[in-house]
Amino acid sequence: MATTGIDTRAPAHKLSPRRLLNRTALYLTIAIVSFITVFPVYWMMISTFQPSKYIMHFPPPLLPQELSFYQFAELFTEHPVARWLRNSFLIAAMTMLLCMALSVLGAYALSSLRWPGRNLFGLFLLVTQMLPEILILIPLYIIYRRLNMLNSIPSLALIDAAFILPICIWILKGVFDTVPPEVLDASVVDGCTELAALWRIVLPLSAPGLSAVAVVAFFFAWNEYLYAGIMLSSGEFMPASVGLSTLKAIAQTPVEQYMAAGLVFSVLPVAFYLAMQRYIVSGLTAGAVKG
Amino acid sequence: MSERVDANVLSERTSQRELKPRPRLRRYLLPFSLVLPIILYEGLLIVYPIAQGIYGSFTRIELASKNPPLWVGWANYERMFSDPAFWKVIRTTLLFTGLVIVVALTIGLLTALLFNRPFRFRPLARGMLMMPWAIPEVPVVMIFIWMLSPQFGVVNILARMLPGVTQNPQWLQVPELAMGWMVLISSWKAFPFYSLVILAALQAIPQELYEAARVDGASRLQLFWNVTFPGIGSTLELLVVLAAIFSFKQFTIIFLMTGGGPSGTTETIVIRIFNTAFRFYDYSYATALGVAGFVVSLAVAFVFILMQARRAQESA
Numbered sequence: 001m002a003t004t005g006i007d008t009r010a011p012a013h014k015l016s017p018r019r020l021l022n023r024t025a026l027y028l029t030i031a032i033v034s035f036i037t038v039f040p041v042y043w044m045m046i047s048t049f050q051p052s053k054y055i056m057h058f059p060p061p062l063l064p065q066e067l068s069f070y071q072f073a074e075l076f077t078e079h080p081v082a083r084w085l086r087n088s089f090l091i092a093a094m095t096m097l098l099c100m101a102l103s104v105l106g107a108y109a110l111s112s113l114r115w116p117g118r119n120l121f122g123l124f125l126l127v128t129q130m131l132p133e134i135l136i137l138i139p140l141y142i143i144y145r146r147l148n149m150l151n152s153i154p155s156l157a158l159i160d161a162a163f164i165l166p167i168c169i170w171i172l173k174g175v176f177d178t179v180p181p182e183v184l185d186a187s188v189v190d191g192c193t194e195l196a197a198l199w200r201i202v203l204p205l206s207a208p209g210l211s212a213v214a215v216v217a218f219f220f221a222w223n224e225y226l227y228a229g230i231m232l233s234s235g236e237f238m239p240a241s242v243g244l245s246t247l248k249a250i251a252q253t254p255v256e257q258y259m260a261a262g263l264v265f266s267v268l269p270v271a272f273y274l275a276m277q278r279y280i281v282s283g284l285t286a287g288a289v290k291g
Numbered sequence: 292m293s294e295r296v297d298a299n300v301l302s303e304r305t306s307q308r309e310l311k312p313r314p315r316l317r318r319y320l321l322p323f324s325l326v327l328p329i330i331l332y333e334g335l336l337i338v339y340p341i342a343q344g345i346y347g348s349f350t351r352i353e354l355a356s357k358n359p360p361l362w363v364g365w366a367n368y369e370r371m372f373s374d375p376a377f378w379k380v381i382r383t384t385l386l387f388t389g390l391v392i393v394v395a396l397t398i399g400l401l402t403a404l405l406f407n408r409p410f411r412f413r414p415l416a417r418g419m420l421m422m423p424w425a426i427p428e429v430p431v432v433m434i435f436i437w438m439l440s441p442q443f444g445v446v447n448i449l450a451r452m453l454p455g456v457t458q459n460p461q462w463l464q465v466p467e468l469a470m471g472w473m474v475l476i477s478s479w480k481a482f483p484f485y486s487l488v489i490l491a492a493l494q495a496i497p498q499e500l501y502e503a504a505r506v507d508g509a510s511r512l513q514l515f516w517n518v519t520f521p522g523i524g525s526t527l528e529l530l531v532v533l534a535a536i537f538s539f540k541q542f543t544i545i546f547l548m549t550g551g552g553p554s555g556t557t558e559t560i561v562i563r564i565f566n567t568a569f570r571f572y573d574y575s576y577a578t579a580l581g582v583a584g585f586v587v588s589l590a591v592a593f594v595f596i597l598m599q600a601r602r603a604q605e606s607a
Contacts, residue, residue: 026410027410030405033402033405034416037479037483040423040438040479041434043445044430047437056443058442058443058459059445059447060443060448102329102332105326106325109325109326113321117323118322121326126592126596127592128337130536130588131588132539132561132584132588133540133542134542134561134564134565134581134584135344135564135582135584135585136337136340138347138568138577138578139341139347141568142354159336161332162332162336162337163337165329165333166333194321195321219427223427225428225542225547226543226546226565241429245429249437249440250442258433258437259433262433262434265427265429266426266427274421277421277425277487281484281487
């Protein structure tokens with residue numbers, strides 16, 4: 001397939017044997033690399049959509065033999081997946097709203113205003129973003145326990161937002177930086193205050209950045225496992241990341257249901273992360289590298 | 292909202308006429324009032340718990356009792372430094388972190404170089420390459436638990452092709468294999484991110500440099516060493532530190548796949564902290580381990596910041 005792709009593209013007279021060999025090698029390498037990279041995801045889909053008599057067999061067939069869809073219905077009736085997903089959605093939505101509100105303030109102060117302490121504030125954000133979550137888990141668990149804040153969805157959203165907020169601020173700062181300073185200066189000369197300039201000029205120009213922040217915050221909380229597992233130990237509030245990890249493949253949950261659960265959980269984050277990847281990467285490297 | 296804005300504008304104008312310093316003060320205070328909620332918020336949920344953790348590491352914490360924790364001085368730290376298990380955890384952490392940095396960055400660099408070349412379907416191929424990065428960690432764990440199943444796991448097909456392998460290996464029960472898989476899975480999850488960042492750096496290298504070097508008769512290898520490598524060098528340095536931070540933090544994959552086993556061979560410090568606190572309920576010792584981890588990550592973060600400051604100076 002790779003070689004026919006070249007034939008149609010390059011006119012025949014340009015293809016010296018050496019060039020053809022080079023192109024073939026390039027396409028072959030790319031095909032192999034892409035295959036290895038995507039294979040685990042492919043295998044998840046294969047294992048989801050095939051009846052288990054094919055996959056519970058060694059060696060398993062590498063291509064799908066038969067498609068079926070009953071496993072989704074079974075998954076939702078045999079496990080409280082719907083409730084898990086609802087809990088995840090609530091935590092993620094609260095985290096998202098908190099982060100959007102706070103990151104607008106921080107990003108504006110970091111991007112458009114000049115003030116003493118600006119660098120120190122940036123440094124503070126950078127360091128908080130780099131600390132392993134587990135270091136804060138134990139003291140925070142003890143504090144939460146004392147305040148009776150365990151087993152509550154809003155309490156967990158508070159923590160998730162604290163962890164992802166620095167990255168959200170970096171992402172949004174990068175976007176605010178692209179608003180030409182002349183536009184801001186002009187608005188201030190026209191008698192606009194800085195806050196009004198933020199509301200009327202910077203924010204409307206930064207819609208994609210805001211949606212990137214929304215995606216990052218939402219799916220950080222959606223994917224988060226460590227804090228969710230400790231802080232929401234009762235089954236009632238269990239989010240999907242924790243719920244999924246309680247499923248045991250083969251022994252307790254049929255493989256096609258097990259993999260269907262993973263698939264259902266991954267569809268949204270994969271779609272949104274891929275759509276927003278440039279912004280997210282620039283935020284994760286704290287603007288050091290333009291993604 | 293608009294009324295308040297108008298009022299602000301008005302007050303500014305009148306005060307300019309009266310030469311009062313108030314709006315200046317307000318303008319001066321604006322950034323601080325913007326970041327104050329953030330500092331309070333992060334302070335309460337990140338900084339305060341860290342301070343509590345440092346304090347707690349000098350005490351004996353009894354969760355059930357109402358009494359204030361008992362001050363024990365350096366006892367937790369003395370125990371930590373004389374505990375052979377602690378040094379084993381440090382070695383495991385260094386091994387895991389070091390291997391993931393090398394493996395993930397090497398794959399990231401090679402794929403970036405590969406995908407920097409023009410070819411058909413490049414956008415599609417790049418999108419596919421980002422897949423491992425976009426998929427959440429819990430499903431990643433589920434996929435690999437299934438792929439590595441000794442009974443039906445698809446990975447066994449490859450293993451059985453090797454000479455002398457007649458049985459499906461117990462992938463996560465053999466220490467070396469378990470560590471190898473932890474490194475491979477973590478690298479698989481992480482490399483697309485590094486690849487994307489390196490790709491951006493590659494595309495920032497001016498094409499004229501390559502053309503000039505080619506005119507001078509440089510070979511492919513010379514082009515790489517003298518044009519490409521210097522062009523992405525500082526990005527690579529930065530990524531090494533970033534990869535160290537990210538892999539040091541890695542919890543979910545190891546915790547859910549091996550829990551630190553077999554017999555502690557994949558137990559990095561973050562796993563050890565979790566097990567100490569939530570399996571053995573030894574909160575004081577776990578906080579002392581946490582402080583040790585905190586010192587290490589602070590040091591690495593400091594290196595990252597220094598490197599960034601240097602970059603900023605270079606580009607200015």
